[in-house]
Each structure stands twice: as structure tokens, then as C-alpha cells.
Amino acid sequence: MTQVHEVAEFGRQMMENIGSVMVGKETATRMLLVALLSGGHVLVEDVPGVGKTMLARALAASIGGSFSRIQCTPDLLPSDITGLSVYDQRAGDFVFRPGPLMSQIVLADEINRATPRTQSSLLEAMGEGQVTVDGQTYRLEQPFLVMATQNPVEFEGTFPLPEAQLDRFFLSLSLGYPSVSQEKEVLYRLQERHPIEDVAPVTSPEQVRLLQQAITKVYVEESVAEYLVRLVQATRTHPQVQLGASPRGSLALFRAAQALAALEGRDYVLPDDVKQLAVPVLAHRLTLKADSILRGVQPAAVVRDLLRQVPVGAEELN
């Protein structure tokens, strides 16, 4: 039986391993591990060149899983990512050629450049863990994680992800630019060769599956669950929000809190875990009202505002 301390040890080794490639991205790496352990998918909103691909590759290499990258463009077809059946003259039959989606860690770069049709073909894979080609359903090998990226600045010629698809992403995160010292360290590390070539697996996909099972045993006290639900419900009534987080958001926050607690070696969830995860898990699920968007309000600011308002309910002092 896999225990919580094994999850914590896994987290430590992964952080160390990925940290040998990524400089100063501990928070993002930790969130990525949370998503991996929860069986969720990640949306990275950031400018090009901050290490998104490296992060995904380092993750895949660290778990010994397969990795593929999809560069999304407007002419990308669903069959380009799921795979297609081609006619084999020697066999005299159609043979299925799997697409890049058949890997365990998939980086869908600039997902908002793909057409809605191609975007939605990712839905089945992300939601159900399977793809259907020519009426045949193929189960995807677990663990399966899609890390999709989009540029938050440039929107020309893009197809913004609809709310239903955004809701499919377990959490969203941003890597951000490194500081001066971090960027200098990156330069020296990459002076001779890229450290990604030296990244060795610290675990196996089978072990990750066991760890995914282990985090579901993490205890969530009733008041923490209630706080979590109140927080999600508050997103639905916030004056600046048109569409709040769905019950899938509650489920995601619940599971993410369990994963984070386990990564920190605890077999119980704290309200602090919920607070720490609220922005990554909930912000991208909110649709703000038009006037709020015009005023430049960010969904993350709304979630942070709610974190300051919703009572944690730790103790009744009166």
C-alpha cells in the first residue's frame, strides 16, 4: 500500500530532478506535480521562451514516460493529433498510426491557434482518457497529462478556448520571467549542453499510478470541505463574475488539495492548501462581466478577493 510519505518522497525527488533543468520555477513545478497526481491537465498562460516545453519534457523524462509536442496552427486537423488509419498495401488492410496524443505527457503549444474542431478533439482525450478514430476507441496510457499553452498577449488569428474547454483544465499556471540571478544561472547551465539531456527518471509511470491512488486516501475534514465549497459558491455570486466555477471546479480543488497535502507529507488537508490552490484551480474557470473586463479586472484578483472574504470557519470565538 502506497503511503503519503512515499508521495512526499516522490515530490522531493521530482522537484530536485526538474529543478536541475528549470531554474526558479518551484511553485509552477509543484503545481504541475499536483496536476499529475490528481490526473488533471494544465493550461499554461505565458509568453514564449520562458521554459514551458522544458518543463513538460523534464516532467516526462523524470517519470520515464513518453513525451510529444503538438505545435497548434489553424490548419491542424483532429487526425493530426489523434492519429489516423492508413492503407497498408502489403497487409491489404487499414493500419492505425497513432498521433502525438498517444503519449503520456503531451505539450499542446499555443492551443488557441488551433481551430475549435481540433481543440474539441482534445476534449475526449482530456476528459475520458481515450480517443476514438474511425469508430475505434483507444485507451490512453496512464498517467496522461496534457499541458496546453497560450500566449496571453497576442490574440490575432486565434480561437479563444470556450468556457467548457477551459473547465476541462485542472489548473492554470504562469511561469513568468526569471529574475536577473536566475536568468544568469540559466545562461551558465546551458553554456555547454542542455541539462535536459542528463535528466534521468526518478520513478516510473506505474509508480505514478499508485501514487495517484494514494492521494485519494488523504483525509479532508468536513469544515475544510465546507470552506472549499463556500469558496467555489462565492465565485458564482461575486458581482464582477458572470459565470462562476462549476461543481467540476469544486472536485478539482478538492483533489488538488489532497495532492498538495500528500506532497507536503501530510495525510490531511489544511485550509491553507485550499487557499494556495484556489487561484490556479479556479481563476481560469471564471467568466467576468463585460464591464469588469473593460476595467481590467483579472479573474485571479477576484479569487484573491474572495479568499479575503470567505470565512475559513476554524474556530468560533464568540
Next chain:
Amino acid sequence: MSVKGYLPALAGIFSASVLLLGALYAGLFAPALAVPPWLWAFLLGSAVESAYFAAYLLSPRTPWTVRLLELGFWLVPLYFLAGRSWRFLWLGGLTFLSWLLGRDYGAQLRDMERVADLLGDQAASTVSWEYEALESQGQSPAVEFFWRRLAGFGLLMAVLASAAHRRGLVEGSHLAWQLKLLGGIALCAGLTLQGGAYLFRLQMLWSCAKAEPDPALPRVWMRNLGLILLALLVLVYLAPVDYSPLTAETIGRLVMGLLQRGWEMPVPQERSAGERPQFPQEEATYGEPQGLDVAGLVFLIISFLLLAIFTAIILAVVGFILVELTKAEVERLRGLPKLAAAAYAALRKALAELSALLRRVKLQLPQARRTPGPLGRDQGAAPPGPGARMHLPERGIRALLRRIAREAGKKGLAFLPSQTPWEYGKLLQRRLGSQEDLIAEFFQGYQAVRYGARGLQGAAEQRVLAAGREILKKIEALEGEEQSDSGTRGG
């Protein structure tokens, strides 16, 4: 543990017992329709077999020959046992009906299992989506199917029983004990089926959502259901049915008498069965009420209050049953069931508040006794000093945090509702400076007690308590420093 394995059996028992009840009552009304004892086996067997077949094997592709063979398996022997006479039509019809009912239940269980196929795993994992999606497809929600049949058959049996009792057909009949037995079986099987179907549906949703609830939940669920059934059986078979004098008829007569004759109260007369109620003579003339006084009005108000209390109690009992059965899905109840659940919630809240009030009074009484002084009540209500602290009934780690928060609150270090305990701990760390390790130890211990499944025991608990007491002292000392500072400033 999935309850699906038991539900077809329950559905079969319920279908067979309801049909047998109907057949026995029909036999009372028309002796030619009496059923032989061996028919029990046929009805039960056909219903259980049909329910299991539909739940596990039946599919749209099942050939009609197989279905006809299945039905023939029950009807052919019955044809010979019925003596190849017209009675076969009646007995065979009952068996066919029982078989159909079992089939209906089994098919419903199979459909409930296919919710993920219909809606997709993601949608099925969201209860409200599943509800709305099923409704939009013109289907009734899964559990309503069971509820409607339970209520419908219950009503039908009540009408038959009422008609049979009114005609005096049951008293003295050799079928009386059979009717009672079948009524009990139908009630138990029907309600267990209802509760089991609800649990089964939740298990389906949990499996779609890949949620892993407490494995003991089905056992607890069934135990609670058993308790409710036991209570119901006691109510049905042992409790008096006639709640006289609080019948609508008696109250109506009393009120009418009061309005007509003022203070003089009519005494309810004993009357034999079948006799019509005798209203006072004055009822015939609806003139001005004579001598309607305050006492009459008071009695009227009391009567209404009693009626309201009685209704509230019944609602609360029904609400308790509903809340126990529906648990977290109680918010989805509508209409009268929602009112019953609200009545139960209000009663529970009132009792909890009363209990909290009594506890507070109990806590304050010894303090008031310990600190009698010239300040009287104010001094008694104030929290005792550090020496007396650990003699309070509340001396756990959580109580200690509350004390720390109250004391620190007085110094401007309030524990805000939106703060987590650890955030508050960090605030104290910043303020108390040199006590970082102490504060970390106490708050980590507190978190284990408050949010952990196992809490703290023995030496670890004592260490955390000691750390907490130390922090409390530091906070109280902080007050001294502030006072002396202000004193210095004032001087």
C-alpha cells in the same frame, strides 16, 4: 460493496407481495378470485427471475424467443396447476403482471448503471448535470421511478384495505394474518428498495467521478435504513392509530360548540363504529354566537397551537427520515418533502442552540461561584486568570487556541474569520518575534488535532499544550508591556 446485487431481489419481493396483497383483497371481495397458497411461489419466483434477468442479461438484442421461453417457463406449469380452467386467466394474469413489474424494475436498474454511457463520464460526475440532462430527455429522474411506484402501490393497497375494513371483511377472516404479514413485507421491501436504489445511484455517480467515499458508508446506510424500517413497523403495528381527541372531527365539533355556546364545552361522546357524528342541536341555526368570550378565543388559539405543534412534529419526523435517506442531496427536494426537511433542520438547530445555551450557562455558573466580588456579574463573566485556566472544562488544544485568540484579540491581534490558523500563527510569530519555534509547534499540533484524522495523543499533546500555555503567557505579558508603555507615556 455495490448494492445492485440485492436490488432485483428486493424489487421481486416488493412486486410479488403487492400483487399478492391485491389478490387476497380481491379474494375477500369476490371469493371466486381467491388465490391458492402455491401461487405465492409463482409470483415471487417470476418477479425475482424477471428482475435479475432484466438487470443483468436483457438487452435490446435479446431475441423474442428467449423472452417468450422465459415467460413460458412460469405460465406453462401454472396452466396445468390451475386445472386448465378459466382460473388460469386470473392466476396467469397475476403471474404475468408480477413478471412484468420485476422486468420494469430490473430494466430501470440497468439504465441507472448506463448513466455514464448516456452522458459521458464528466457529465455523470456532476449530479446536477445528470439530473437536468435526464429531465431534458423526457425521462424521470432515476430514483423518482421507484418512489412513484412505491407511492402508487401504497395508495392502491390503502384503498383496498380501507374498503375491506369498512365492509368488515377482514375481521375474523382466516386471511387476516396473511394480509398483515404481506403488508409488512411489502412495506419493508418497498422502503429498502427505495433507499437501496438511492444508494446505488450515488455509487454509480461516485464511480463516474472516481470518488472513493468511506467504504463503511453502504453498511451505515443500510443500518440506518433498518432502524427507520423498525421504527415504521413499530408505528404501524404497535402504535395506536386513533389519535383521539386530536382528530379533525373532534376539534371541529369543539370549535363549533365554542362558537355557538361560548364557554360551555361539549363533551365528546363515545360512539360505535359506523354511527354518524352527532352535532349539537344549535348547529342547525347559524345565528349570532351567544356568549363568545375570551376563554373561548384562548381555547381556540390553544387548539390551533396544538394542531400546529402536532403538524410540526410530524413534519420533523418525516424530515428526519428524508434527511437520513437523502443525506447531501436534501437540497434537491421540492414541495412538501422540502418543508419536512426544513422543519427537521429548524428543530435540530433549535435543539443545538438550546444545548449550547445550557452549556454556556453551565460553564458560567462555576466561574460566578468562584469569583464573587464587588464587581459581581461582570467579574464573574470575565475569563479566569492563568492559574485557573486549566481547571476549566474546555482544556483541549482547540480551546487553548480560542483563549489565545481572545487574549491576543484584546491586544489588536484579532483572528480574522478569513484567516487560516497557520496564517494567524504567522501573524503571532511576527508580533512575538522570539517565539517562532514555540508558535510553530503549537499551531502544527493544533492543525493535526483540528484537521487530522488521528489527532494527537499522550506526550505529543502535552508538548503542544505546554507550548500553547507559554504563548498565552507571552501574550498576557504583552498586555503588561503595553500597559506599562502607556503608563510611561501617560506619566
